[in-house]
Amino acid sequence: MLTSRQRVNQALQHREADRIPLDLGASAVTGMQVDTVYALRQALRLDPPETPVKVTEPYQMLGEIKPDLMDALGIDVVGLGMPKTLFGFRNEGWKPWQTFQGTPVLVPEGFNTEPDERGDILIYPEGDKSVPPSGRMPKGGFYFDSIIRQPPLDDANLKVEDNLEEFAPISDADLEHLRRELDRLYDGTDKAILANFGGTGFGDIALVPAPWLKHPKGIRDVEEWYVSTSMRRDHVYRIFERQCEIGLKNLAKIHEVVGNKPAAAFVTGTDFGTQNGPFISPRAYRDLFKPFHMQVNNWIHRNTTWKTFIHSCGSVRALIPDFLDAGFDILNPVQCSAAGMNPSELKKEFGERVAFWGGGVDTQRTLPFGTPDEVRKEVAERLKIFGTGGGYIFNTTHNVQARVPVENVLAMYETVRDSGRYPLH
Amino acid sequence: MTVFDELQQAIINGQAALAKELTKKGLDSGKKPRDFFPNAIIPAMDEVGRRMRECEFFIPEVLIAARASRAATDLLRPLLVGDEAVQAAGVVVCGTVKGDLHDIGKNIVAMMLESAGFRIVDLGVDVAPEKIVQAVKDENANVVALSALLTTTMVNMKGSIEALKAAGLRDKVKILVGGAPVTDAWANSIGADGYGKDAPAAVELARRLAATA
Numbered sequence: 041m042l043t044s045r046q047r048v049n050q051a052l053q054h055r056e057a058d059r060i061p062l063d064l065g066a067s068a069v070t071g072m073q074v075d076t077v078y079a080l081r082q083a084l085r086l087d088p089p090e091t092p093v094k095v096t097e098p099y100q101m102l103g104e105i106k107p108d109l110m111d112a113l114g115i116d117v118v119g120l121g122m123p124k125t126l127f128g129f130r131n132e133g134w135k136p137w138q139t140f141q142g143t144p145v146l147v148p149e150g151f152n153t154e155p156d157e158r159g160d161i162l163i164y165p166e167g168d169k170s171v172p173p174s175g176r177m178p179k180g181g182f183y184f185d186s187i188i189r190q191p192p193l194d195d196a197n198l199k200v201e202d203n204l205e206e207f208a209p210i211s212d213a214d215l216e217h218l219r220r221e222l223d224r225l226y227d228g229t230d231k232a233i234l235a236n237f238g239g240t241g242f243g244d245i246a247l248v249p250a251p252w253l254k255h256p257k258g259i260r261d262v263e264e265w266y267v268s269t270s271m272r273r274d275h276v277y278r279i280f281e282r283q284c285e286i287g288l289k290n291l292a293k294i295h296e297v298v299g300n301k302p303a304a305a306f307v308t309g310t311d312f313g314t315q316n317g318p319f320i321s322p323r324a325y326r327d328l329f330k331p332f333h334m335q336v337n338n339w340i341h342r343n344t345t346w347k348t349f350i351h352s353c354g355s356v357r358a359l360i361p362d363f364l365d366a367g368f369d370i371l372n373p374v375q376c377s378a379a380g381m382n383p384s385e386l387k388k389e390f391g392e393r394v395a396f397w398g399g400g401v402d403t404q405r406t407l408p409f410g411t412p413d414e415v416r417k418e419v420a421e422r423l424k425i426f427g428t429g430g431g432y433i434f435n436t437t438h439n440v441q442a443r444v445p446v447e448n449v450l451a452m453y454e455t456v457r458d459s460g461r462y463p464l465h
Numbered sequence: 466m467t468v469f470d471e472l473q474q475a476i477i478n479g480q481a482a483l484a485k486e487l488t489k490k491g492l493d494s495g496k497k498p499r500d501f502f503p504n505a506i507i508p509a510m511d512e513v514g515r516r517m518r519e520c521e522f523f524i525p526e527v528l529i530a531a532r533a534s535r536a537a538t539d540l541l542r543p544l545l546v547g548d549e550a551v552q553a554a555g556v557v558v559c560g561t562v563k564g565d566l567h568d569i570g571k572n573i574v575a576m577m578l579e580s581a582g583f584r585i586v587d588l589g590v591d592v593a594p595e596k597i598v599q600a601v602k603d604e605n606a607n608v609v610a611l612s613a614l615l616t617t618t619m620v621n622m623k624g625s626i627e628a629l630k631a632a633g634l635r636d637k638v639k640i641l642v643g644g645a646p647v648t649d650a651w652a653n654s655i656g657a658d659g660y661g662k663d664a665p666a667a668v669e670l671a672r673r674l675a676a677t678a
Contacts, residue, residue: 160591178564178591182617185566263528263569270525271479315645316663320523358520404646408616443617 044116048232048303052347052369052395054431059114060423060460063397063435065105066119066234067306068097068126069351069373070398072440073182077103078143079446084112092136092144098151098163099126099175099251100183100439101139107229113453117433118231120302122238123217127151127175127184128166128252140180141442162187165254174251182442186249190261198272202258203279206250207239210290219297226301235302235346237294239287240336242280242329243269244310269320269328277328284332288339295344304347304370307336313354316379325359330366337367349397353438355379357386364393373438374399374426383425396426397433401452407436408444412451419455424464434460468494469504472537476509476580477516479529481536488537498544502582506534510580514665524573527664531576538579553584555675558600558638559610560588562625565618570644574610574667581668583608583675594621594628601634608675610667611657613644622647623655639674643667 042050042058050057065071072080078093086108094104105115123130129150137147150167162173163184175184218237225233241247248265250256258279259268269276310329312319320328337348347369355378356363363371371394376383383399399422401407406418426432434456440449459465466474468491475483491501513530516522522530557578561571568590579585586604588596597609609629613619622642629635642652643661652660658674661667 176566178566181564183615263572266525266569267528267532271529314524314663317520318523320525321520324523324525404616405648441616443620 043230045230045232045303048116048433051430051433052303054392054395054429056427056430056462059462060427060432060434060456060464061116061232062114062456062460063117063234063433064110064113064115065096065102066117067236067349067351067372068100068102069309069438070435071097071100071102071105073442074101074103074145075139075141075143075182075442076440076444076446076449077105077109078145080449081109083446083450084109086112090144092146094134094146095137095148095151096131097125098147098184099246101177101442102439103145110231114457116232117234117303118225118229119236120218120221120225120233120298121236122214124252125150126246126251127163128254140177140182165252168254171254174249174253184251186246186251186262188249188261189256190259190264191257193259193264195272198275199258200275200278200282204282204286205253205257206247207283207286209286210239210293215293215297218294222298222301232303233301234349235298235305237291237305239283239290241308241310242283242332243276244308246309266319269324273328280328280332284335287336291336291339292343300345302346304349305340305344306349306351307340307368308333309351311354312352312359313356313375313378315354315377317355318358319354322358322362325362330362333363333366333368341367347395353378355381357381360386360390360394364390368394370395370397370433372397373435375437376422377402377404377437383422387425387428391426391429391431395431395433398435398437399426400434400456401436403437403439403441403444407448407452408441410448412445412447415448415451416455419452420459423456423459427460427462427464468496469501472501472505473509473512476506476530476533476537477512479526479533481529481533484533485536485540488540492540492544498541499548501537501541506537506580507582510534510577510668514577514668517663518665524569527573527577528569531573531580534580535576554582554672555608556584556586556604556606557608557610557671558586558588558597558604558606559612560592560597561590561612561614561644562618562621563591563593564621565613565615566590567612567614567644570614570664571610571612573664574612574643574661577664577668578610578671581672583671592625594625597625598628598632598634601629601638602632607638608671609638609640610661610671611640611642613642613647616646619644619646619651622657626656639671639677641667641670641674 133149134146152167159179161177163175349370350368357380472487
């Protein structure tokens, strides 16, 4: 019997292990929304009714995937993360809260909210209510979105430093946190570790508004940022250059602490795809992003055994050859519902060079709106297609969202258990 | 090149300051505000749509062109008020549905529709069904365009359509829907009149639907 760690390593080396390994919750894009985690735990009878679930990622309201749930589902990967959330407070000091759906949850003590006059929930950077809020959950909603706090822009006086406040040399305290967490995860479990160090995602649109900063400066508006990647390209390039320098120095320090224990490192979550095609032209990717992706991947490959992980939603088929050329080993979330992202074609065309991590079921259609039988059919197909020859870690396409019927989640994991063993049938 | 040709190029190239300047220049030289649309703005955005479909333009280029177009239309719109000869292509009430705060896609569609000659009543994000009903009444709209980015909020499109039905307005308007998780099948299942897979498709659809509304 292989350990989870061995199973994942074999898969990442494009070999068939005993079964297809599974991730749930090792990153902020491979998890499950807390209402759904609660429903799943209840359905599996892991908790008495009304037992709260911890919200481990407050922006997307992802629920904690505890060891008992991992065991019940056969999860093989755990996430190593930094101590602070996207809203800048630490994941500690838990207090009770309730979602709009009435689910009992626990949130960190810095999760300080205020209702606005419409009944929306506002949340504050570092939990500090003396500064303007940085996130909003609409009344009845399930997640937060960033409140855009864009200071007036003056093109004559744009400063690169203004968009670099969040990219600083890593502190000794954060290194110590990583050391402790790594020991806990590496020695305390047999799971493979996906490392989420941050700092190397260039232009990730979820991070541009910087919801953890109290007074963000520079270009922080989403549309303004997209426009800037073309109109102020040189400025954005200079931001990336400096970010990359800082990021590489941090990786060197982090590697001294964590060594080669992580199986993979989450390098970037910048979305390059829309439903219908790439967000930007392949040429713009090559000019503006690829040079930095290459530097990070090259550093990692020269100095560590970590595999490098790129997350990009949407239709990215036209960009995958460049992603591979930039040195990425793992592609996520493999959004097969987007144009040109046919699973068989992707596996055939790129499967020898990249490991797919995700794509196990369509979270836009089948999982939320299909029947359990439709879920079973799709999951079985995906396991067969992506799992053949290894190079596959099962996960849904992005986080399992709220409002997903728990019967569908159960059907998905039943199918993985029944059809995920090698040799695949 | 005429001033209209120059303006058309400036919009395609995304030169907002130049587009504004050329619009002023055209107006100063006696061009009628209403003539800018068929002769410069509509063909410019049609070209942007074509380039988007053919993968010459991507999201940043489209946003930049839309901003340039807006620089021109912002000057022209106030001058069109009361111009009896102006027949807008239609009046579109648009918004992102209740519970959803995402607006980039909706904004691109709104800007392209505006450049195509529609009058746009943009209700913003997180729009309650009753607000849509009110706007359709107040603005005498003939098209409603609804956006959703989330699987958890696309279900609220249906609520908006139901509200229009309940208010007796369903037959007065054509309803088009769009957004990442939305499909043709979804549009049919909730009783919408059409689905736009991207902004150029939405414009084409709105033109077709408005002609029959």
